Amino acid sequence: MTQAAVDHAASTLARRAPSAREAQRADFEANKLKKRLRRLVGQAIADFSMIEAGDRVMVCLSGGKDSYGMLDVLLSLQHRAPLSFELIAVNLDQKQPGFPADVLPRYLASRGVPFRIEEQDTYSVVKRVIPEGRTMCSLCSRLRRGALYRVAGEIGATKIALGHHRDDILATFFLNLFFGAKLKTMPPKLVSDDGKHVVIRPLAYVRERDLARYAEAMAFPIIPCNLCGAQENLQRKQVTAMLREWEKQYPGRVETIFNALGNVVTTHLLDRTLRDFAAIHATPPPSLEDPVAPTRL
């Protein structure tokens, strides 16, 4: 057999439909993954009291793998949860060139999810204001956040769910540490600056890798996130690469760092706003503290 024939046979084999056994195996793995995601999201919701009975949760859907995964798992939990809450999917169509506006409405209608598509041309604003070659993401995110908060008010949402996952939380932590000289990251639950909205991150415990595998298994109709033409922030890229490298070289290190974010000993840091260092004194030993009783003669 010639090399060309061997290559052809190999590529035909690679393209062939999966056998029944392989399909069964893939189903089993997808099911296992779904259960894990459900468990981790349920755990995060419980740990941080993210959703309460009667909540109307606005699920922000960008069309990326993370937000699809979040919506899917929340829908599944909604059917199982002992408490009742509403889910409304919201997408902000920022008028980026080539944005396939029909994809999300079609998907959401097929899942029977109530939704709202909000159109706001933040793309033109960002392009006009930011000089060519400069990073557009921070203004773009600010405008997006403003629009989403407004929609949350209009639809009466009591919670706004964002699709940031464990690796976003870790990357943000290191960005703040390395470039902002701050120990802080994205909290799993917070109140917006104007005090009007509660933002939650139900994927806080979920690894990005699992969301990517889940999106593939579920064949979500992903909308590419580079339609705006923006380059990914270089510092974020470096931090993400560093975390990936650690994960490879020192298995468990990233998990340990993530656990440390929930195990903070504020008394053993150097922040003077957290602790009145001037008031720190040794406790005198009890024998010196108690007055000595007079001895009777």
Ligand code: SF4
């Ligand atoms: S990548 Fe594009 S759409 Fe996303 S935040 Fe940056 S500028 Fe906005």
